Amino acid sequence: xxxxxxxxxxxxxxxxxxxxxxxxxxxxxxxxxxxxxxxxxxxxxxxxxxxxxxxxxxxxxxxxxxxxxxxxxxxxxxxxxxxxxxxxxxxxxxxxxxxxxxxxxxxxxxxxxxxxxxxxxxxxxxxxxxxxxxxxxxxxxxxxxxxxxxxxxxxxxxxxxxxxxxxxxxxxxxxxxxxxxxxxxxxxxxxxxxxxxxxxxxxxxxxxxxxxxxxxxxxxxxxxxxxxxxxxxxxxxx
Amino acid sequence: xxxxxxxxxxxxxxxxxxxxxxxxxxxxxxxxxxxxxxxxxxxxxxxxxxxxxxxxxxxxxxxxxxxxxxxxxxxxxxxxxxxxxxxxxxxxxxxxxxxxxxxxxxxxxxxxxxxxxxxxxxxxxxxxxxxxxxxxxxxxxxxxxxxxxxxxxxxxxxxxxxxxxxxxxxxxxxxxxxxxxxxxxxxxxxxxxxxxxxxxxxxxxxxxxxxxxxxxxxxxxxxxxxxxxxxxxxx
Numbered sequence: 001x002x003x004x005x006x007x008x009x010x011x012x013x014x015x016x017x018x019x020x021x022x023x024x025x026x027x028x029x030x031x032x033x034x035x036x037x038x039x040x041x042x043x044x045x046x047x048x049x050x051x052x053x054x055x056x057x058x059x060x061x062x063x064x065x066x067x068x069x070x071x072x073x074x075x076x077x078x079x080x081x082x083x084x085x086x087x088x089x090x091x092x093x094x095x096x097x098x099x100x101x102x103x104x105x106x107x108x109x110x111x112x113x114x115x116x117x118x119x120x121x122x123x124x125x126x127x128x129x130x131x132x133x134x135x136x137x138x139x140x141x142x143x144x145x146x147x148x149x150x151x152x153x154x155x156x157x158x159x160x161x162x163x164x165x166x167x168x169x170x171x172x173x174x175x176x177x178x179x180x181x182x183x184x185x186x187x188x189x190x191x192x193x194x195x196x197x198x199x200x201x202x203x204x205x206x207x208x209x210x211x212x213x214x215x216x217x218x219x220x221x222x223x224x225x226x227x228x229x230x231x232x233x234x235x236x237x238x
Numbered sequence: 239x240x241x242x243x244x245x246x247x248x249x250x251x252x253x254x255x256x257x258x259x260x261x262x263x264x265x266x267x268x269x270x271x272x273x274x275x276x277x278x279x280x281x282x283x284x285x286x287x288x289x290x291x292x293x294x295x296x297x298x299x300x301x302x303x304x305x306x307x308x309x310x311x312x313x314x315x316x317x318x319x320x321x322x323x324x325x326x327x328x329x330x331x332x333x334x335x336x337x338x339x340x341x342x343x344x345x346x347x348x349x350x351x352x353x354x355x356x357x358x359x360x361x362x363x364x365x366x367x368x369x370x371x372x373x374x375x376x377x378x379x380x381x382x383x384x385x386x387x388x389x390x391x392x393x394x395x396x397x398x399x400x401x402x403x404x405x406x407x408x409x410x411x412x413x414x415x416x417x418x419x420x421x422x423x424x425x426x427x428x429x430x431x432x433x434x435x436x437x438x439x440x441x442x443x444x445x446x447x448x449x450x451x452x453x454x455x456x457x458x459x460x461x462x463x464x465x466x467x468x469x470x471x472x473x
Contacts, residue, residue, distance in 0.1 A: 017247065020254035027257045034432075039395070059363070059400050059431035110345050111372065127293060134387065136370060138340065151370070151389045155298070155408045155424050159273060164293035167426065168404045172391040188391055190403065195293035196268065 034061050041066060044207040050215050052207045061199045064190040067210040070178065071185050073222060075139075075146050075237055078175050078183060080230035081222045082135060082148055083107045086116045094220050097121045099128070104156055109234055112137045115156055119163070122197070129193055130165040132156055137234075144238055148173040152191075164195040177238040187214060268295055275300060278443040284450045286443045296404075297439040298426045299446040304418045307458055308473060309382050309411045312421060313373055314466035315458045316384045316409060317342055320351045320371060328457055332356045339368065339392050344469050348372035350392055354399060362433055364399040368392055375471055382471055384409040404428040413473075423450070 037056030045052040053066040071078075091098040097120045105115035118131040134153040139146045152169040159165050169191040176184040189210060192199055271290030278299075279286040287300040305312075319325035320342060326333035335354030342349035353367040370389040375382045388405035395401050405427040412420040425446060428435060457463075 016251075020251050023254040023257050024250060027261075039397070057395065105374070111347055111374070113372070134370075134372075134385070136389070147392075149370070149389050149392055151387055151391070152404070153385060153387050153406055155406045155426055156385070159291055161273060165291075167294065167296075167406065167428070170388065170390045170403050190391060196265075 045211055047211060048215055050211050052210045054207055062192045063203050063206055065206045065210045067187045067214045069185050069214055071183050072181060073183055074181050075175055075177055075183060076231050076235050077228050079137060079146060079232060079235050080227040084227060085221055091118060094217055115153055126197055128163045130163045132165060133169060139235060144177050144236055146175040166194050168192050180238055279447050282451050284447055286446045288443055295435045296428050297442055298424055299442045301423045301446045301450045303450050304420050306418055309413060309419055310466060310468050310471050310473060311463045312411050312458055313382050313384055313468055313471055314463045317371060317373060318466060320349055326353050330355060347470050350389055365429055366399040366401040368401060380413050380472060382411040400431045402430050
């Protein structure tokens, strides 16, 4: 009886020791991860003409991603894809888990920006995410390169109950004209999903998701009727 | 040897308990909050409210006051001198760098500026705020809003500093029937990296009050803002 009790007590002690060690190890690993990173772009994936790079910067828990591909889209077509695509149908058809969209500030050709609120459902028990973003378009007069900054503007309207509004989103598109009707597309992703969404999921799946977005979803967004014929006064082709 | 082992195990358990305790407190804090504005301070004509939303670590602060200044005067102070380091230092004394990324224009109603702030070196790296400032007026209500948002991707990052990625401060200037205006500022910023958010949460209400009571009148009252005109603002 005494031997059995001693055995149980030893097992319990070992179990507690292992748990405590795991807690400390997880803590130390997360701090080391956060401090790590070269701050340089590194190629993670190259497939079907799409290259995906990642960058881990010291002080950040999430990696940034950059997707690059060559395309047969003109600058006007690509900008149209951003300006004209803020519709609920497009959101639901082309963005996974999108359940709602609201245009808060319509596209303004003087300000070169618009403001849109997207709502995405996540897996339980995580609350839905609201992504309130302002897009700002800029073209370099000399090189004709178009950059579109997409950054969070979470306080544009009061927050809604039972959702988490993202406050860290700093994405960017860079369209570099290569020849007439041919453009290099770069997409930069720098965001987290806020709340208790585990950052490691973004870090694990980010490269694949960036590839899927550029290779699979983007054509669907750009091949809508009428986008290819759009011409804007504020965008000059090569 | 046995006592070293015993001491080591004890330290491990204490460390693990502390981690679990702090982790639980952080989780509870993250999940807490009413999502409503709560009055924190009401002194000298300036009210400061705080708002903690479930799912967010940072508390937002809202400062409110009424003023005899005009909407144009206040908006001008937020837009016209952003290219100047001296101006940056007036708003934020620890400002040590000011680079124009996209210059201000009446057409774009805004600009993009890179500010560098010293932040307790050598404990914390300097912070870079690459911000887009954009003004807009509601044609019906005449309310002017000025959004100051982090736009950290506009330039590649610099090794010297940590670039802030979460910042959205929003000024709302509302003309009142009395002829005065109501000035509101919502501050919602995280310093990023290892800077402890709880310091912002603890000191935010007092700092927000100081900004409105002590700093703002001196900045906005300057001659160049009293006589400024903005083509996109209709008084």
